[in-house]
Structures are given as structure tokens and as C-alpha cells.
Amino acid sequence: MSGSRTTAPPAPAAPAADERLARTTPVHRLIGRPELGAVLGALSVFVFFALLTEQFLSPLGAATWLDDSATLGIMAVAVALLMIGGEFDLSAGVLTASCALLTALLAVELGWNVWLSLLVSLAFALAVGALNGWLVMRTGLPSFIVTLGSFLALQGLNLGVTRLATGSVQVSGVREAAGYESAGFLFASVFDIGGASFQISLVWWVVTAAIASLVLLRTRFGNWIFAVGGSALSARQVGVPVRRTKVLLFMTTAGAAWLVGSINILRFTTAQANQGVGLEFQYIIAAVIGGCLMTGGYGSAIGAAIGALIFGMARQGIVFAQWNSDWFMLFLGVMLLAAVLVNNAFRARAERTRR
Structure with missing residues (x-):
């Protein structure tokens, strides 16, 4: 028809950009790392005490604060996953x-081989972890309440059984038990570097942190951990086995407790029934300093290990500086508050960067 105008069809809308394909700078990726705050904190504490006292940087000094950090770090890594x-x-x-007490009682009072005693105590620890996880998932109660009950039950069991078996609140004499030499070599030996003796627990700490980080960042189970921590309901809807994942996490924490207990009993050859009380808060604090959020779904195994390192450096640095040890609690409170604020700020910045 003369004079008519044809209208071109509208151009198809450009597909929305996938945020997973968006390019981010190295700085943005660094800010998104949960352990960044812990790394900065560790560097600050290290430089502060290195300038304050020469003993801190000596091989003997380094062996001391690394030893202080090692067993705490093993537990902090497992608690971080949880x-x-x-x-x-x-x-x-x-x-x-x-x-530690169960291993010592079986080896000393019943005369069992240390290796067999260790296996039984491992089975006991894993059973406690599985029970904690099952109760949390079965009842729907907060894990804080369930494990507080386990805390009280185990504390009473430690005191009651130890006193019943030995007439006191400690067990000693593991060094004379069969199998101690080989077990002690694996869990309580030392190696020399620069004229200072370092405990094998340092190696266990590094290995534990490396394995946990690999599992968390490179495996399907690691994805499940983040998913159930972020939203258990959403994770269940996409097929994540929430119950199995959380039970295994509780068993992982219990397995780490067995490892630390084994290191302690084979190193010191004496176990006290009241040991360990209060340490659970140090594990949680180290994990928070290392980048874990109290709300779940965010954190780092390596960061938790670095959080434990900050603990060890600060605690022993205060001793080297000949300060009153009461100052450590002040430091601990300041570090905890600072870590929470820094972690929240870094996470908020990372989320804004991804938008």
C-alpha cells in the first residue's frame, strides 16, 4: 500500500549477565576470603611481640608459641567446619x-596395649559425636543445648569413673604400658630445628588444616557444609543430605577431640579428670577470629588455624614480655569483638562486589 511504513521487529533483549561469570579483580577476590581478617591480625600480633621482646623470635620462643597453638588449632579447625x-x-x-582418660584407664588399670586402648577411645569419641548429631537432628533442639548436656554428662563421667577406678582424679603410668613407644612416636615425638625442639603436634595441626581446607573447598561434602549452614531447608530441597552432613560434622569434631586427647596423654603420660573444661570456648573464639560467622554458612578452615596461631602468639608473647597473664583475657575479648566486626564488614563488602 502506497505511503505505508513497515515497523522493524524489536531486537531481542540481551540475556542477563550471569554473576558467576563476572570478572573480579584480585583485590575483590582477596576481600572475599574469610581468613583475611585473621591473616592481618596474625601479622599485627607477630610484629608487635617481635618488636617487644627478642625471645619471641628465637627458635625456642617460636617452638613455645607454636606448641601452644597446635592442639588448639587442631580443634579450632574441626569446630570451624561444624x-x-x-x-x-x-x-x-x-x-x-x-x-585421654579412657586410653589411660584401659592401658594402665586393665593392662591393655596402648594401640588397642587408642582404638577403643576413638570408637567412644565417634559414638559421642554421632549421638550429639543424631539428637540435634532428631529433636530439633539447638546444638548449644544438646552439647551442653553432653558437656555436663562427660564431666561427671570423667570424675566418677576415674575416682572409682583409681581412688583419685588422675591416671598416670601410661609410659610403662605395652605399645607406648610406637604410639608415642606418632603422637608425642619431637623434632629439632635450629637448636629448638618442636612437638609433632605441630605437624598434626598443619595436616589437619590442609585436609579440612581441601575437603571444604574442593569436594561435594564441602559444598554440603556451606549449604546446610546457610539454610538447611533450602539445602534439603535441592537434595543435600542435611542429617547425614551434620552428624558427620559432629563426628569430625569428636574425632579431633580424640586426636588432641591422644596427643596429650602420650606426651604428658598423665590425665586429669577435670581437664578440658572451658577449652570449648577457646575453640569457638579461634574459629570466629579465623573468619567463621556465628550464623553459619561462612568461614575458613585455614582461618581457624590462623586464629589458633594468634592465641598462641599472644599468650606466650605476654609471658615473654613479663606482663601479668591477666592481660591475655583483655586481649582475647578485644580480638573477639574486632574479629566479629571485621568478618561482617568483609562479608558485606564481598556481597556488594558480587552484585
């Missing part, structure tokens, strides 16, 4: 003593 999964375990500290 916290990323959205749960807490207040029985972890007392369970380290329970494992």
Missing part, C-alpha cells in the same frame, strides 16, 4: 579429657 555447618559443640573440650 560452625560453617551452622552448629556448635560445647562438649568438645571435655571430650578431649574423656578420650
